[in-house]
Every structure is written in structure tokens, then in C-alpha cells.
Amino acid sequence: MEPNEKLSPDNQSSKHFLSLHISHKGNQKAFHLKKEHTLAICVAACVFIGGSAVTLGSYFHTKNELLASQQELMEAERTNRKLEQTSEVLQDEHTEYTQNIDSxxxxxxxxxxxxxxxxxxxxxxxxxxxxxxxxxxxxxxxxxxxxxxxxxxxxxxxxxxxxxxxxxxxxxxxxxxxxxxxxxxxxxxxxxxxxxxxxxxxxxxxSNIPSGLPVNGMLSSLFNPNGLSSISDGRVHYGVDISTRSRILPIVATAAGTVIEADYHCAYGNYVLIDHGSGFVTRYAHNTENLVSPGDVVKKGDVIATTGATGQSTGIHCHYEVILNGVFQDPMDYQ
The missing domain is CATH 1.20.120 (Four Helix Bundle (Hemerythrin (Met), subunit A))
Structure with a gap:
């Protein structure tokens, strides 16, 4: 072939890697791609397809991670609500326990x-x-x-x-x-x-210590061993007189002891003398009747006589004396 000889269409297409003929309304058009162009298109297509695949893979992976994160968040919210409820219950129990412990x-x-x-x-x-x-x-x-x-x-x-x-x-x-x-x-x-x-x-x-009075009544004369005019009628008086307002009432021992005398005296009338030991002696005088005898053992509260007006007396009463080691004591100090 000569250098200046023109190639026929068939010869021209043989120099192209890919030829595409399109017929439209009786006209034909041909598109020719050289080998390097085809290779570039294939590379571009591969890059596009590979990129698309990577992009889709990343999308679905990210979507799955997002769904997992949402599920974890929902689970965390449920757990938080349960913890809040438990905290309220524990707070109520703590308040109740505190009240119970105080009680x-x-x-x-x-x-x-x-x-x-x-x-x-x-x-x-x-x-x-x-x-x-x-x-x-x-x-x-x-x-x-x-x-x-x-x-x-x-x-x-x-x-x-x-x-x-x-x-x-x-x-x-x-x-x-x-x-x-x-x-x-x-x-x-x-x-x-x-x-x-x-x-x-x-x-x-x-008890062997006298206490109380031997009869219920009104004090008509107080203890006055020195005969002070400011006490009662001013006469010497070694005990107290308890008036029973003309009623004969029982007289009781003011302490436990042993009766050492139960006799009659011109001044005291019928009287009872009790030895309580430890130096204590008590006397109950002007009685209508003595109900105990010498040697009798009595307890506190035992009836020993009845009130009266025997001896030198102007009315029914009980003359009561407390003697400690031979010294007269104020009976009111032993109440």
C-alpha cells in the first residue's frame, strides 16, 4: 500500500479496538473506541462499581450499628427506669426502717x-x-x-x-x-x-420501831414534857391524846413486841405497856378494856385494847407514849 493511499472504512475500523454502528433514518453512524479508551472506560466502570459496593457495604454496616445503638439505648432507658423505681422503693423502706428503729x-x-x-x-x-x-x-x-x-x-x-x-x-x-x-x-x-x-x-x-398512831381520831393534847404554856393546855404531858369523839374504838400496837404490863393505874387507868426491843417501849392508857396479857407477843397492827376514859380522864380517848432508852419521845416524830 502506498503511503498516501486512503484507507477504506473497513480498513479504518480494523485499527479500532471497538466499533459501534448505529443506523437512524437511513443514516449510519459509527462510534469507534480505541483500545486505550476502552481500557479507561473499563477501569472507570470497575472503580464505579467497586466504590458503589464499598459505599453500600458501609451504609448497611452503619445502619446495623445505628440499630444496635438504638436498642442498647432503649435497654439502658429501661434499666434506668427500673433503677429509679427500685430507688423509690428503697427510699420508702429506709424511711419505714428509720421509724421502726426509733420506735x-x-x-x-x-x-x-x-x-x-x-x-x-x-x-x-x-x-x-x-x-x-x-x-x-x-x-x-x-x-x-x-x-x-x-x-x-x-x-x-x-x-x-x-x-x-x-x-x-x-x-x-x-x-x-x-x-x-x-x-x-x-x-x-x-x-x-x-x-x-x-x-x-x-x-x-x-418491825420493832414504832410508827403511826394506835387509833384513828383527833389529837386533843400534844407532847409537852416541859409544860410549856404555848402547847395544848400548858400542862406536863409525856405523850399525845387521841380523841375518838365518845366512840369506843380498837387500839392497835404501833410496832411488834412483847407485852410487859397490862394493868390498872390510878392516873393511867387501864393501860398496856409493850417492849419492842432496841430500847423502844410504848404505852397505851385510859383503855376501857385491855385485850392482851403480860408475855403476849404482838405484831404491828394487832388489837391490844379499846379506847376509854378510865383513870384521870375527861373523855374517851387513847393516851399514847413512846419511850426510847427511858427517855420520853414525841410520838409525832414516829409517823
């Missing part, structure tokens, strides 16, 4: 006060028992009476279940136990009070 502390203080009161009564009884003379003939009887009182009033052994406080949910159980203990202490305290009264009365009955 238990008050109850414990009340129980402690009751126990202290019982201890005081016990100590008082012990003191009274210790004051009884070991040589007193009535001591054995007193101790037997006291012992029998305690035996009769001894409460049954308490059968409490063990208290275990391992957590706050035991507060209610502790309150129930304290209520039971409080009830038991109340019952024991009542029995103890009865025993204490019996013991006190028993000790008082055997």
Missing part, C-alpha cells in the same frame, strides 16, 4: 426503765430484810413468809425464740419480740409488786 429505741428505753424500777424495789426489799435483827425471834417466820411469797409469785420461765437480726428485714420480727418481752415484764412487774407489798407488810408487821 424500738423508745421501747428499749421503756423496758430499761421498768427493769430499773424492779431493781430498785428488789434493793429496797433487801435493805428492809437486812435491818431485821438476827436475834429476833420473829426473823425465821419473816424469812419463811418472804420466801413463800416469792415462790408463789415466781413466774413461769419465759420461752422466747432467739432473735436473729441479719438484715433490715428482721426489724419487724425484733419489734414483735420486744412486745412479747414487754408483756412478760409487765406480768412479772405486777407479780413482783404484789410480792413487794406482801413483803413490805410482813416486814412492817414485825
Amino acid at each position: 424500738l429505741q423508745e421501747k428499749a428505753a421503756e423496758l430499761e426503765q421498768k427493769i430499773n424500777e424492779l431493781e430498785d424495789v428488789k434493793n429496797s426489799l433487801n435493805d428492809q430484810l437486812n435491818h431485821i435483827s438476827a436475834n429476833d425471834n420473829a426473823s425465821a417466820e419473816i424469812y419463811n413468809a418472804v420466801a413463800s411469797c416469792f415462790v408463789e409469785a415466781k413466774p413461769a420461765a419465759a420461752n422466747f425464740t432467739p432473735i436473729v437480726t441479719t438484715s433490715f428485714n428482721k426489724v419487724t420480727s425484733l419489734g414483735v419480740q420486744l412486745d412479747r418481752i414487754d408483756s412478760r415484764i409487765n406480768q412479772t412487774g405486777l407479780s413482783f409488786s404484789v410480792v413487794a407489798t406482801d413483803v413490805t407488810e410482813t416486814l412492817s408487821a414485825y
Whole structure:
């Protein structure tokens, strides 16, 4: 072929890698792509397709992560709501426990006060028992009476279940136990009070120290050993006169002791003299009738005579004297 020879269309298309012929309305058009152009288009297509695939993969991966994050957020919100509800319940329980604990502390203080009161009564009884003379003939009887009182009033052994406080949910159980203990202490305290009264009365009955007056009535003459004009009618008087307003009433011993005289005297009339030991002697005079005899042992409160107006007397009354180691005492000092 000569250099200047023109190529035919068929020869021209043979130099192109890809030729595309398009016919439109009888006209034909041809598009020719060289090899390098085709390669560039293929590379571009591969890049586009690869980029699209990577983009779609990233999109779906991001979408899945977003959904997972939303689910985690919803779960966290549910957990937070549960925690808030639990916190409210715990706060209510804390308030209730605080109130219960305050109530238990008050109850414990009340129980402690009751126990202290019982201890005081016990100590008082012990003191009274210790004051009884070991040589007193009535001591054995007193101790037997006291012992029998305690035996009769001894409460049954308490059968409490063990208290275990391992957590706050035991507060209610502790309150129930304290209520039971409080009830038991109340019952024991009542029995103890009865025993204490019996013991006190028993000790008082055997006490050798005069106390109180031998008869109920009105004081008509006071103690006046020096005859002071400012006291009663100003005459010397070694005791007190107790008027019973013309009624004959029983006269009782003001302390335990032994009758040493029960006789008649021109001044005292019918009288009773009791030796209480420890230097104490009491006299009861102007009696209508003496109801005891020398040698009789009496307790405090025993009836020994009746009021009267025998001897030098202007009305029915009881003349009462207290003598300590031979010295007259004011009976009003022994009330």
C-alpha cells in the first residue's frame, strides 16, 4: 500500500479496538473506541462499581450499628427506669426502717426503765430484810413468809425464740419480740409488786420501831414534857391524846413486841405497856378494856385494847407514849 493511499472504512475500523454502528433514518453512524479508551472506560466502570459496593457495604454496616445503638439505648432507658423505681422503693423502706428503729429505741428505753424500777424495789426489799435483827425471834417466820411469797409469785420461765437480726428485714420480727418481752415484764412487774407489798407488810408487821398512831381520831393534847404554856393546855404531858369523839374504838400496837404490863393505874387507868426491843417501849392508857396479857407477843397492827376514859380522864380517848432508852419521845416524830 502506498503511503498516501486512503484507507477504506473497513480498513479504518480494523485499527479500532471497538466499533459501534448505529443506523437512524437511513443514516449510519459509527462510534469507534480505541483500545486505550476502552481500557479507561473499563477501569472507570470497575472503580464505579467497586466504590458503589464499598459505599453500600458501609451504609448497611452503619445502619446495623445505628440499630444496635438504638436498642442498647432503649435497654439502658429501661434499666434506668427500673433503677429509679427500685430507688423509690428503697427510699420508702429506709424511711419505714428509720421509724421502726426509733420506735424500738423508745421501747428499749421503756423496758430499761421498768427493769430499773424492779431493781430498785428488789434493793429496797433487801435493805428492809437486812435491818431485821438476827436475834429476833420473829426473823425465821419473816424469812419463811418472804420466801413463800416469792415462790408463789415466781413466774413461769419465759420461752422466747432467739432473735436473729441479719438484715433490715428482721426489724419487724425484733419489734414483735420486744412486745412479747414487754408483756412478760409487765406480768412479772405486777407479780413482783404484789410480792413487794406482801413483803413490805410482813416486814412492817414485825418491825420493832414504832410508827403511826394506835387509833384513828383527833389529837386533843400534844407532847409537852416541859409544860410549856404555848402547847395544848400548858400542862406536863409525856405523850399525845387521841380523841375518838365518845366512840369506843380498837387500839392497835404501833410496832411488834412483847407485852410487859397490862394493868390498872390510878392516873393511867387501864393501860398496856409493850417492849419492842432496841430500847423502844410504848404505852397505851385510859383503855376501857385491855385485850392482851403480860408475855403476849404482838405484831404491828394487832388489837391490844379499846379506847376509854378510865383513870384521870375527861373523855374517851387513847393516851399514847413512846419511850426510847427511858427517855420520853414525841410520838409525832414516829409517823
